[in-house]
Amino acid sequence: MQIWIKTLFLSLVLTWIIETLVFLGMGIRKRKDLLLLFFINLFTNPMAVTIYQLQPVHSGFMSWIIQIFLEIFVVLIEGILLYKCMGKRKNPWLLSLAANGVSYLCGAVYTVALYWK
Numbered sequence: 001m002q003i004w005i006k007t008l009f010l011s012l013v014l015t016w017i018i019e020t021l022v023f024l025g026m027g028i029r030k031r032k033d034l035l036l037l038f039f040i041n042l043f044t045n046p047m048a049v050t051i052y053q054l055q056p057v058h059s060g061f062m063s064w065i066i067q068i069f070l071e072i073f074v075v076l077i078e079g080i081l082l083y084k085c086m087g088k089r090k091n092p093w094l095l096s097l098a099a100n101g102v103s104y105l106c107g108a109v110y111t112v113a114l115y116w117k
Helices: 002-025 031-054 061-086 092-115
Strands: none
Touching: 002 031, 002 092, 031 061, 061 092
């Protein structure tokens, strides 16, 4: 249980940092929008991490497929929430895809570096 909580916390913090940097890089600088990003991630990240941790396959091709489906789900949920809250000022779907894509790639690199033998 303790490892799961550490994983959940580390994933949330790293996701928030990476996605905030992506938002800043895409010109989203209003405190309100960055706070929105934080709360959206507070909703979607623990859900995705928990679903992944509860499923039985954690390596190989099937694990990758499960991760991709979870990421697509997160991009859709975050895109909808961003659209509802931010409107069309910036493309919410592009923001969600870019932020989650960069975050996922950074997580994949971190995981490979951590477990490389």
